[in-house]
Amino acid sequence: MGHAPREGFDNPIIEWVDSRLPIFTMMQKEYGVFPTPRNFNWFWNFGAIAMFMLITMIVTGIVLAMHYTADTKLAFDSVERITRDVNGGWLLRNLHMNGASFFFIAVYIHMFRGIYYGSYKGPRELLWILGVVIFLLMMATAFIGYVLPWGQMSLWGATVITNLFSAIPFVGEQYIMPLLLGGFSIDNATLTRFFALHYLLPFVIFAVVFLHIWALHVTGSNNPLGIEPKGPQDTLPFHPYYTMKDFFGMIIFMILYAWFVFYAPDALGHPDNYIPANPLVTPPHIVPEWYFLPFYAILRAITFNFNLFMLAGLGLLAVFMVEFIWRYKPKYLSGAQGILLLVAGSGLAVFGLLADFNQTWAIPMTASTDVPISAKFGGVLAMFGSIGLLVVLPWLDSHPIRSARFRPLFRIAVLVFTLSVFILGYAGSQPSDKVYLSTCLGDAQACEAIEHGNADHIEAGHEPTVLALDNTMVAQAFTALYFSFFLIILPLLSRFEKGRELPTSIHEAVLAKKQKAGA
Amino acid sequence: MFIRNVLTTLIIGLTPVSAALASGGDGPAIPSQDWSFSGAFGTYDKAAMQRGYKIYREVCSSCHAMKRVYFRNLEALGYNEAQIKNIAAEYTVINKEPNDEGEMFERPALPSDAFISPFANDNAAKYANGGALPPDLSLITKARGNGSNYVHALITGYEEHPPHGEEVAEGQYWNTYFPGHKLSMAPPLMEGQVSYEDGTPETLDQYAQDVVQFLTWGADPHMEERKSTGFKVIIFLLMFAGVMLSVKRKIWSDAH
Numbered sequence: 001m002g003h004a005p006r007e008g009f010d011n012p013i014i015e016w017v018d019s020r021l022p023i024f025t026m027m028q029k030e031y032g033v034f035p036t037p038r039n040f041n042w043f044w045n046f047g048a049i050a051m052f053m054l055i056t057m058i059v060t061g062i063v064l065a066m067h068y069t070a071d072t073k074l075a076f077d078s079v080e081r082i083t084r085d086v087n088g089g090w091l092l093r094n095l096h097m098n099g100a101s102f103f104f105i106a107v108y109i110h111m112f113r114g115i116y117y118g119s120y121k122g123p124r125e126l127l128w129i130l131g132v133v134i135f136l137l138m139m140a141t142a143f144i145g146y147v148l149p150w151g152q153m154s155l156w157g158a159t160v161i162t163n164l165f166s167a168i169p170f171v172g173e174q175y176i177m178p179l180l181l182g183g184f185s186i187d188n189a190t191l192t193r194f195f196a197l198h199y200l201l202p203f204v205i206f207a208v209v210f211l212h213i214w215a216l217h218v219t220g221s222n223n224p225l226g227i228e229p230k231g232p233q234d235t236l237p238f239h240p241y242y243t244m245k246d247f248f249g250m251i252i253f254m255i256l257y258a259w260f261v262f263y264a265p266d267a268l269g270h271p272d273n274y275i276p277a278n279p280l281v282t283p284p285h286i287v288p289e290w291y292f293l294p295f296y297a298i299l300r301a302i303t304f305n306f307n308l309f310m311l312a313g314l315g316l317l318a319v320f321m322v323e324f325i326w327r328y329k330p331k332y333l334s335g336a337q338g339i340l341l342l343v344a345g346s347g348l349a350v351f352g353l354l355a356d357f358n359q360t361w362a363i364p365m366t367a368s369t370d371v372p373i374s375a376k377f378g379g380v381l382a383m384f385g386s387i388g389l390l391v392v393l394p395w396l397d398s399h400p401i402r403s404a405r406f407r408p409l410f411r412i413a414v415l416v417f418t419l420s421v422f423i424l425g426y427a428g429s430q431p432s433d434k435v436y437l438s439t440c441l442g443d444a445q446a447c448e449a450i451e452h453g454n455a456d457h458i459e460a461g462h463e464p465t466v467l468a469l470d471n472t473m474v475a476q477a478f479t480a481l482y483f484s485f486f487l488i489i490l491p492l493l494s495r496f497e498k499g500r501e502l503p504t505s506i507h508e509a510v511l512a513k514k515q516k517a518g519a
Numbered sequence: 520m521f522i523r524n525v526l527t528t529l530i531i532g533l534t535p536v537s538a539a540l541a542s543g544g545d546g547p548a549i550p551s552q553d554w555s556f557s558g559a560f561g562t563y564d565k566a567a568m569q570r571g572y573k574i575y576r577e578v579c580s581s582c583h584a585m586k587r588v589y590f591r592n593l594e595a596l597g598y599n600e601a602q603i604k605n606i607a608a609e610y611t612v613i614n615k616e617p618n619d620e621g622e623m624f625e626r627p628a629l630p631s632d633a634f635i636s637p638f639a640n641d642n643a644a645k646y647a648n649g650g651a652l653p654p655d656l657s658l659i660t661k662a663r664g665n666g667s668n669y670v671h672a673l674i675t676g677y678e679e680h681p682p683h684g685e686e687v688a689e690g691q692y693w694n695t696y697f698p699g700h701k702l703s704m705a706p707p708l709m710e711g712q713v714s715y716e717d718g719t720p721e722t723l724d725q726y727a728q729d730v731v732q733f734l735t736w737g738a739d740p741h742m743e744e745r746k747s748t749g750f751k752v753i754i755f756l757l758m759f760a761g762v763m764l765s766v767k768r769k770i771w772s773d774a775h
Contacts, residue, residue, distance in 0.1 A: 038774060080587055080658070083741070090741040091748070240770050248763040255756045262749020263559055266661060274662035274738075275654075284698070 030217055035235035036242055037223035039506050043117075044221070044242075045249030046110040052250055053103035054209065058202050060096040068148065070195035072188045075150035076276040094265040100142050101268045102257045104291035107135060115393075116414050118402030119222040125394040127215040132390045134208050139292070139387075141201040144194045146289055147186075151273030156286045158186050158194075164299070167377040185279070225509055226402030227502055234506035285431055293428030294421050298482065299383040300432055301475040306373035307366045309352030316345030325491045326398075382479065389486040397490040399497060406500040410493050417485040420478045427475040438468035549665055549672045549696060552728065556667075556735060559750065562743050563736050565597040566717065571733025572596060574713050574726055579656065582648060582704075584636035587657035588737045591630040595740060596733075603630045610635045649690045651703035660731070660738045667735045672696040674727040677706040 006025050009015045018024040067086050069078040082089040111131070114120055120128035143161060147154045162180055166173045182189025220229070229235045236242070260267060268290060272283045288296050320341040323330050330338065355363040356371075368374065373381065389396070397410075404411040440447035442464030449458050450466065458464075503509040555564040572593070575585070590607040598606070610628040612635060618624050628635065636655075638644035645652050660666030673696050681693040687701050694702045708726045715721055719729075736742070 077587075084587065084592075090745060094745075236774055241774060244763065244767045244770050248760065248767045251756055251760040251763055255753060255760065258749060258752050258756060262745055262752060265745070271662050271664050271666065274658045 031243070032237065032239050034217065034238040035229065035232070036221055036238045037229050037234060037506055038236045038241075039223050039225060039510050040221070040242070040245075041224050042249060043109070043113040043224075045246055045253075046106050046113060048246035049250050049253050050103065050106040050110055051209065052253075053099060053106050054202070054205065057096065057099050057103060058206070060092050060099060061199075061202065063092055064096055065199060068195070070148070070192045072150060072191055072277070075148060075191060079149045091261070094261045098257065098260045098265060098268060100145065100289070101291065102253070102260070103138065104142070106253065107138065108291070111135070111390075112418060115417075116404045116411075117222055117224055118226050118397070118399075118404070120394045121397070121402050122394065123219050124215075124222065127212060127219060128394060129391055130208055130212040130215060132387070134205055134212060135390075136387060137201055137205045137208065141198060141205065142289065142291065144198045144201070146273075147191065147194050148198060149273060150191065150277045152275040152277055152281070152283050153270045153273040153286070155186060155277035155279065156283055157288050158190070160286050161288070162186065162190075164376070164380045164383075167374065167380050169377065222402060223506065224403060224405065225503060225506055226406070227506060230505050230507075287429060290425070290429070293426075294424035295383050295386060295428075297424040297428035297475040298386050298479045299379040300428070301472065301479040302375055302379035302382050303472055303476075304353060304356045304378070305366075305368055305371040305375050306378050307352050307356055307371045309348050309355060309363075309366070311352075311372065313345045313347065313349030313352060316341050316348065320345060321487070321491060325495055328495065382483075386479075386482060389483070393486065393490075396486050397494055399494040399499070401499040401502065406502055407493070407497055408500070409497045413485060413489050413493060417482070420481045420485075424475065424478045424482065427471055427478065430471045432470070432472050432475075434471040435468045436470065436474065438466060441465045441467065547695060549668045551668050552671050552731075554667060554732075554735075556732070556742060559746060561746065563595070564732055566719075567729045567732040568596045568736055569598075570715060570717070570719060571729035571731070573715075574708070574730045575656075575733055577713055578707055579730070580634070581637055582644070582653040584638070584644075584653075584655045585634045585657050585737060586636050586655055587633070588740075589631065589633050590628065592740060593630075595736065600630070607632060649703060653704070656734055656737065658738045660735045662738075666738070667731050669696065670734060671727045671731045673702075674708060674730070675723055 006018065006022055009018055009024060014024055064082060067078065067082045067089065069075060079093070083093050084090075086092075114128060114131065143158075147158045162177065165176045165180060168176060178184070180190075181187070182193055223229075270287060287293075320338060323333050323341075324338050333341070352366070355361055355366040359367065365371075399407065399410065401407050404414055440450060443458075443462045446458045446462045446464045449455060450464065503512075555561060555567070575583075590603055593603050593606065594600075607628040607630050610632075611625045612628045612632055614624055614626050638647060641652055654662075660670055663669045673694060676695040676697070678693045678695060681687050681700075685693070685700070687693050691701045691703055692705055693700055708723055708730075710723050711721045713721065713726060719725060739745075
C-alpha cells in the first residue's frame, strides 16, 4: 500500500489529505477501478449484503445497549421497556432480532455460493478459512445474544448448550464450565459476561471481515466459471458496475427483511422467550434459533458411545482413505493390504456399534464407563467437527476444476448435501422421539392394543415387534450423509471425476452466451 | 384493495410457519378467529378493547397481574386524559419512595402508574390460588404460539365433564385447548357475567373476542404504528428497487 506513485487529485482538500495519507488512492484502487470478473451472477451479491447486515446489527445493537440492563432481575423488563416506551424502540429491537436471522440467511447463501463454485480452492484457501472463522464468531455472538433478553428459551437454551462443555474430558466440568458461566449455573454472572462479550465480538467479527476482504483483494474474486481472468477484457471496474448491482440486490434483500421486521417480527423467534426466565420451570421443548438447527440435529444424532472397537475401525478406514484416495499412488501399502484395511476397518466399526447397542452382550471395553468418548462428548465433537470440516474443505476437495458447472457429479453431490442440511435443520426442530413411520409385526391383537395405547394389557410372550422411523434415526442418517460428503465423496470425486471442458476465457464465454441469447 | 388482499394472503401464508414450529402438535387444532388486527392493514377495535378492558378489570384482574401496562397507555383505547385520571384514581398504590418522615404511604394511582397487581408477590398469588400461579397477562398473546387464537380458544374451550376415561382432580378443570388439558383456572367467564352498555351481545364468545382484543393490544401496543410504517417502508423500497434496477441496466448496457 502506498508504494506505487500516486496519480494525484484535482480537488485541493482531497489532494492535501491524500498526499499525507493516501486513503483516497487506496479506495480508488480497491473499490473504484478494482478489476472484477465481468460474469458474476446474483449469488455474488451476498458478500455485500452480509456486510450490510453486520453494520445494521452493530448500529442497532449499540443503541439497544444504551437502554438494556444486564441484570437477571431487570434484563427482561428492560427489553420490554425498549419495545414499549423507548422512542422507536420497537423498531430497533425488531431490526436487531430479525437482523440476526437475515445476517445468517445472507451468510448461508454466501457459503453455499463459495462451495458450489469452488471459491475455497487455491489460491483462496485462507480467504475461505477466514470466512469460516467469521461464521464461528457469528454463531458465538448470536448464541450469546439470544441469552440477553432473559426469557425462558434464553435461559434453557443456554443451559443446554453450555452444559455440553462439561462433556470435554478433564477440563470441561472443572475449568471451562465455571469460566463460561461465572459460577455453577447460569445466573447473573453469566448474563453480565455474556453482555460484555456480545458487545465485544461484533468488533472482532468486523476485524476478521477486514482480513477476509483484504485476502479477497489479493487474490481477486472467483466467478461462476471458476477460471481466472486473463486480462482487462475479462473484467470490469468494481465501480460503478458492481457497486450498483450490489446496491440493487441489497434493496431486494431489504424488502424481505423489512417484511419480517414489520409484519411478522416474532415469526422467527420462540413464544417461550416472552416468558421471563424461570430456573424452576423447564419448557417442554427446548429449541435453539433456526440457524443452529442443523448443528443441533447433529449434536443430538450421536446417541451412542464411541468404544475402542469403533475408534480402531474408524482409524483403519482413515488410513485407507489417506493411502488410496488422497494419494494418487499408494506409497506404503499394496492393493491386497488395502482391501484388508477396508474390511477390517468397517468390520471393527460395525462390531463396536452393535456392541454398544447390545450392552447385554457384555463385550469387554464397551460398557459406558469404559469408553473413551461418551455419547455426549461424541455429539459435541460431531457438532464442532461438522463446522471444522469446512476449515479443511480446500484440501478435502483437491479437484483442479473449481465451478460445479463443469463438474456434473460434484454438482449433484453439493445439491444433495445442501438438501441434507435442510433436512437436518428440520430434524433439529422436532422432538427426538417423534415417529414418522411405524409398522407393527407379530400378534395382531397385541398390535391393536399398542395402537390404542393399551400396551399394558398385552400378555407376556405376545409382545410384537414395532419398527419405527423416528426423528433420531433421520438425524443420524443425514448426519452420516453430511460427514460422508466431506470425508468420502469429495476425496473420491477429486480423484475420479473427469469434469467438462473449461471455456478458454471469461470474455469468450460471456460473448458466446450473449450470441446464444440473441439467436 | 387488491394490494391489501395480496399482502394479507402473504402474511397469512408466512405466519403459520412459526405457529406450527411453536405448537408442537399437542391437542386439537386451535380455531382461527376473524380478528380486526390481523393482516397487513389490521387495526385494533377501540370499542372492543374498552369492553375487553372492562372484563379484565371486573374479572381477570382479581387473579392476573398486567404489570407492564400503564394507565397512561389506555389512551390507545380511546380514553381521554380526564377519563384515564379517573380510572387510575379508583386504585390505590404504595408510593415507591417514603414521605418526608420516612414512612411508606398509600396514595391514589396516577396515569404514570402501572396496572395494580392483585397480589404482592408470586408466593402470595400461589397461596391464594391453590398452588397455581396465574401468569401475568401483559405478554400473554406473544408468549403462546398462535397467541390471540389460543387465548380465545382457552377461554371458550372448557368442558363440564372430561372425556370418558379421564379424571380431573379437585380444583382442576378440563380444557380442550390447554396442553395436558387439566387447568387450575376455573372457567373465568360465562354468559351475562359482565354487563355491556353499548348493546353488544353478552355472550361467552363475545367476551372472549373482546378480552383478546385488549390483551393483544397489551402485548403489542405498537402494532398499528408498526404495520403502517412497514407499508411505507416497503413501498419506498420497491420504488427504490425500480430506480436501482434501471440504473444498473443503464450502466451495464455497454458492458454486455
